[in-house]
Amino acid sequence: MNANRVRTRVKVCGIKDPASAGVAAEAGADAIGFILVPGLPRTIEPEAAAAIMYALPPMVNSVGVVRDLSVDEFAELEQRCPCELMQLHGDEDDKTVAACGPGVIKAFKFEADTITADLRRWSRLGEVAAVLVDGSSGGAGESFEWARLTDALAEVALPKPVIVAGGLNPDNVGDAIRACRPWAVDVSSGVESSPGVKDHGAIRAFCEAVREADASLAGEG
Numbered sequence: 001m002n003a004n005r006v007r008t009r010v011k012v013c014g015i016k017d018p019a020s021a022g023v024a025a026e027a028g029a030d031a032i033g034f035i036l037v038p039g040l041p042r043t044i045e046p047e048a049a050a051a052i053m054y055a056l057p058p059m060v061n062s063v064g065v066v067r068d069l070s071v072d073e074f075a076e077l078e079q080r081c082p083c084e085l086m087q088l089h090g091d092e093d094d095k096t097v098a099a100c101g102p103g104v105i106k107a108f109k110f111e112a113d114t115i116t117a118d119l120r121r122w123s124r125l126g127e128v129a130a131v132l133v134d135g136s137s138g139g140a141g142e143s144f145e146w147a148r149l150t151d152a153l154a155e156v157a158l159p160k161p162v163i164v165a166g167g168l169n170p171d172n173v174g175d176a177i178r179a180c181r182p183w184a185v186d187v188s189s190g191v192e193s194s195p196g197v198k199d200h201g202a203i204r205a206f207c208e209a210v211r212e213a214d215a216s217l218a219g220e221g
Helices: 018-027 046-054 071-080 094-100 115-123 146-155 173-180 200-218
Strands: 009-012 031-035 061-066 085-088 104-109 128-134 162-164 184-187 192-194
Touching (some): 009 200, 018 031, 018 046, 031 046, 046 061, 061 071, 071 094, 085 094, 094 104, 104 115, 115 128, 146 162, 146 173, 162 173
Parallel strands (some): 009 031, 009 184, 031 061, 085 104, 104 128, 128 162, 162 184
8 A cells, every 4th residue: 555545534423412522523533423313322412413513623524314314304404403414324215315415425234245236326326425334233333344345345436435334443443444445434332431422532542543554554565
């Protein structure tokens, strides 16, 4: 890998309080994710998320995570919490995703039998800015075969930027980066002391582990 490799971006998701958002930004996170899906341990009300979003420092993006909304519901929620990016993390069809764009992140679960087809499907849709590949549990902190993703990406012409999620933590994120060289990595439960409660030391350790992995790849070749 040469020294011109683009660095791996970091998204810290499931943020519920200003202090954790501030720690993530100071540690080097490029994006802060807010779970706007009702009834989950990391759910935050749109207005509370917006207040944290407006206090973020410049160049730190906000990402709202939603699931299986109609286009009208999506538009209403986006008005209440106008994040810079919206992540569709459900079973939305192509028509719905296109109507919610442009510039959305489309998330889907890693399945070995369909990963190549899924990458092709969403890479062809112009309104999708990036794809997020999650563990097969779909948000429950389970990792997947990173090397298989690498193989699938090699089969897809002009794939969209890939965000890797699912089971990442400070101890294994370097392995994930070295295995599949993603555009970004996404962490939530891997930097928590309990569901929905962020561990500030773990956030800092995660961001540092990403930098160390990038440095090791830049030193290759």
